[in-house]
Amino acid sequence: MRAYQNMVFSTAARLTGNDAQAQDITQETFLKAYENFDMLRQSPTAGGWLKTVVTRMTVNYIVRHRNRWRFFADLRRAEAEDDEPDFDLPVPDTTLADLDDADRHERIEQALQGLPDHQRVPLVLFHFEDMSYEDIARQLRISLPKLKTDILRGRVALARTLERP
């Protein structure tokens, strides 16, 4: 468990943007692993199995939770956003270069957590979990154009946050 707990917790925390929920999901993932202990004990792909399970459990949790509030959330989003975000490419190669590694990493995690769910979740699935746009759209049950717009908005919002001194 010690070998994988940071990986499992990171995946859940980055997707949910909430540490308490991430701990619950991490616990459920390890309980599931315990149930399959005989199969995983000698398996060289135990890490991949855990990664798949925690990603699926977290996405299921998010989709289930989202459905309860979808109507109002869509209403708010429709009001707040246009079709295509305008942006001046804001992040130079030296992003946050004046900060030390720990501060920079902390700043990026916070910026990621600050994104709204509909931007953060696809962004994390794309950049951390290496999922394709098509797979993400299918798992989150949203259209491909909307997914691409959400990811683009997420990147722009993240870049703007990182640009601030």
Add this chain to the structure above:
Amino acid sequence: MNERHDELERLIGRVLREQPLRQAPPSLEARVLGEIERRAALPWWRKSFAYWPQLARVALVIALIGVVKLALQALVWLTMSVRSSQVATAIEQPVDWIHTASSVSRSLATAAEALVYAIPPQWLYLGLLLGLAMYVALFGVGAAVYRTLNK
């Protein structure tokens, strides 16, 4: 524009890939082990069916088959009983009551229809508009509360 999008994608991808894993809380391991122990301490009948002893599983399946058979027999018995005149007489009374209730509701509907025709149409339109306005107002209040709570 696409070039700029690609550049942004590469930039954000690089920044995120450089992120180290987050540290799991120190209490997590104890929490998971505690939950495993708690579940292990549960008696077998409170665990999921897959963890029941073989004998108990077979016994449950036999018992369920018995229950289904009994239910089917009870259904057959009830069907036969309904056909007998004694039961039919017993059922007639509630049926009479339903007939009376239905004729009363028909009369009420006729009276309501007459009343609606007697009301000037302007009043009806006004009432509809008022209802609609109240619905929209409540909807707006709901949306405002949602936004306030989810800021």
